Amino acid sequence: MNTIEFIKVGLEESKNWTCRLLDDMRETPFVEPTPRGGNHPLWVLGHLIVNESVLLDEWIQGKPNRFPEYTDLFGYGSTPVADPSKYPAYDEIRPRFDExxxxxxxxxxxxxxxxxxxxxxCVKDPFCKTVGNCFQSMILHTMSHSGNVTDSRRAVGKPPLLS
Known part of the structure; x- marks a missing residue:
């Protein structure tokens, strides 16, 4: 397996796992992962979409983010709130992650x-100095936020998908 194949597998598996968790929370996307709030599933989904455009479009290709309408809601420094009126519907944004x-x-x-x-x-993140580093960050970022969704699933009373 070469490096590009390795990255491809990491991208596919991290998305598949995280989307399995996210899609399981489709009906309850605003459940916060802790009693003190946190990154609810809808925010995680939107954040992954915006962040992947930062990495692919901005930092790898030097182009603008393709989701400017989502940047304030889901971008770096945004704060998740459990208020559905503040967000687009799950089914509206879910296809954007696939795209x-x-x-x-x-x-x-x-x-x-x-x-x-x-x-x-990239000029601000020391972990994304190369194109390869940006792809690595896509994999790690997706997997790190899957933990938020796992905790939201538990908060709503769902059993672990794997044990």
Missing amino acids: IRQDTLAFLDQLSEDDLDKPSY
């Missing part, structure tokens, strides 16, 4: 191993 991840994988298919070592357009 951007499909574009991410298609872009990755065009790269060579050497392209992964090229510098990114």
Whole structure:
């Protein structure tokens, strides 16, 4: 397995796992993961969408974020609130994650191993200095937020999907 194949598997598996959790919370997307609040499933979904555009569009390709309408709600520094009137519907934004991840994988298919070592357009995150680092961050970021959704599932009384 080469590095690009490794990244591809990581992207596919991290999305599949996280979407399995998210889709299981489709009917209750505002359940906060702790009694003190936190990143509810709808915010996690929107945040992953906006962040993947930051990584792919802005930091890898040097283009604008394709989801400017979601940046204030879900971007860096946004604060999740459990108020449905503040957010788009789950079914409205869920396809956006599929779309951007499909574009991410298609872009990755065009790269060579050497392209992964090229510098990114990122100037503020020391972990995203190269194109390869940005792809690594996509995988890790998706998996880290799956924990929020796992906790929200437990808060609503659902059993673990794996034990």
